[in-house]
Amino acid sequence: MPSLTVPAPVVAPPSAIKASQCRPGTLAGELRISLLRTARRVRMERSSSEITDAQYSVLHALANLGPLTPGVLADREHVQPPSMTRTVAALVEAGLAARSEHPTDRRQVLVTITTAGEQEVRETKRRRDAWLAKRLADLTLAERATLAEATEILRRIATA
Incomplete structure (x- = not known):
């Protein structure tokens, strides 16, 4: 019995990029807007609507760097510092972070992430990656290759 083949989807060729779109000033504005919109959309994907972006950012730092003082x-x-004090208090109240005594400076406290906080970070990362992976799966291989190259370029820009 002959196998059935499914025709490949017809994909429109990418629009021609004009030289004027590649000028640093023009490209900077367009790229900045696209990056900000994409980042904002990705940030919407999180495991809990109970914590703010600022609180999540602190949890993420604690998960990656370990215990830190509120000042750091x-x-x-x-x-x-007063804003961070409020952020830490909210995370402690939610059971996502804990305060402990600083080992060498009794005037300081250390903030650590709890198991619940680690779960929050893991689930949020999973959701964000899943959302983005779903959008990337809709692109052609060539488009994904372009984004892979752009990722390396953006990494260089960010660390310059």
């Missing part, structure tokens, strides 16, 4: 967290997150 404030510096990392570019916020004032």
Whole structure:
């Protein structure tokens, strides 16, 4: 019995990029808007609507870096210490972080992520990756290859 073949989907060729779109000033504006919109959409994918983006960012830092003082967290997150105090208090109240005594400076406290906080970070990462993977699966192989190249370029830009 002959096998049935499914025809490949017809994909429109990418639109021609004009030289004017490649000028650094023009490209900077368009790329910035696209990156911000994409980042905003990805951030919407999280495991809980109970915590804010700022609180999630602190949890993510604690998950990756381990226990930190509120002062270090404030510096990392570019916020004032009173704002970080409120953020930490909310995370502690939600059971996602805990405060403990600093081992060498009794005037300080350390903030650590709890098991529930680690689960929050893992689930949010899973949801974000799943959302993006679903969108990437709808692209052609050539488009995904272009994005793979762009990822490396963006990484270089971000670390320059």
